[in-house]
Amino acid sequence: MKKKIIITGGKGKFASYFKKYSKKYNIKFPDKNKMNILNRSNLSKYLNANKPDYIIHNAALSRPMSLHEKDIIQSINKNIIGTCNIVTESSKRKIKLIYFSSNYVYPCKKGNYKETNALLPKNNYAWSKLGGECAVQMYKNSLILRLSVTEKPFAYKNAYTNVKSSFIYHSEAASIVMKLLDQIGVINIGGKNQSIFQFAKKSNKNVKPIKHNSKIALVPKNSSLNLTKLKSILKLS
Numbered sequence: 001m002k003k004k005i006i007i008t009g010g011k012g013k014f015a016s017y018f019k020k021y022s023k024k025y026n027i028k029f030p031d032k033n034k035m036n037i038l039n040r041s042n043l044s045k046y047l048n049a050n051k052p053d054y055i056i057h058n059a060a061l062s063r064p065m066s067l068h069e070k071d072i073i074q075s076i077n078k079n080i081i082g083t084c085n086i087v088t089e090s091s092k093r094k095i096k097l098i099y100f101s102s103n104y105v106y107p108c109k110k111g112n113y114k115e116t117n118a119l120l121p122k123n124n125y126a127w128s129k130l131g132g133e134c135a136v137q138m139y140k141n142s143l144i145l146r147l148s149v150t151e152k153p154f155a156y157k158n159a160y161t162n163v164k165s166s167f168i169y170h171s172e173a174a175s176i177v178m179k180l181l182d183q184i185g186v187i188n189i190g191g192k193n194q195s196i197f198q199f200a201k202k203s204n205k206n207v208k209p210i211k212h213n214s215k216i217a218l219v220p221k222n223s224s225l226n227l228t229k230l231k232s233i234l235k236l237s
């Protein structure tokens with residue numbers, strides 16, 4: 001029998017890249033009307049009716065990052081309290097939980113961050129993702145993925161030459177996630193460490209190089225990831 005997966009925030013951008021795995025798995029993509037992470041009784045009903053083997057917790061307040069500075073209530077509710085609700089409901093039913101965190105939970109100064117490095121979010125989006133991680137860490141049947149993901153083609157007109165990341169595209173990230181479903185702990189997911197401009201120009205020929213003004217604190221300067229753990233797991237599987 002096919003394993004059952006529920007992807008919270010099922011109408012979100014990242015969630016859409018998991019549709020193609022529906023042949024191998026029985027995947028449900030509930031939106032917030034069907035499965036609202038802020039409503040415990042609604043959550044409970046949906047989980048009792050569907051009995052998943054895995055929850056991929058994708059629902060969140062995501063972009064723009066500035067929204068998390070302007071509206072902390074929404075950010076706290078969706079990303080911290082919503083995640084706490086998912087953890088408690090998963091733990092009651094012993095459902096394997098996979099949580100989408102972010103590379104921005106690292107200090108984003110020197111880059112090449114390993115899963116065991118100290119964390120120090122630079123902005124409220126990153127604090128909200130780390131807030132979610134705290135609850136997930138307490139539930140041992142879980143996997144925290146610190147992702148560096150963006151859209152293909154690169155969606156912006158300008159890209160920073162002096163900001164480094166480990167971006168990969170959603171479709172590549174989704175394919176990696178599906179190989180990690182039975183892992184536990186924390187795993188970084190991303191690609192090559194490079195400037196945003198170097199990455200962006202490969203999928204968007206019109207993108208213009210610009211320099212980041214370091215006074216704007218919201219953009220983390222070097223959020224690149226060390227992928228040694230991911231690479232060794234993928235070789236083994």
Ligand SMILES: NC(=O)c1ccc[n+]([C@@H]2O[C@H](COP(=O)([O-])OP(=O)(O)OC[C@H]3O[C@@H](n4cnc5c(N)ncnc54)[C@H](OP(=O)(O)O)[C@@H]3O)[C@@H](O)[C@H]2O)c1
Nearest residue numbers: 009011012013014032036037038058059060062100147149
């Ligand atoms: N995009 C990236 O670069 C990136 C990088 C690293 C990690 N992530 C993480 O990946 C996840 C998905 O990101 P995304 O870019 O795909 O965001 P997205 O398109 O905004 O998807 C998030 C989904 O969550 C839903 N949602 C909001 N409140 C909800 C609630 N109370 N109950 C149930 N669903 C709710 C949203 O529905 P409505 O739109 O109807 O409110 C939306 O469909 C997030 O956890 C994000 O932090 C993203």
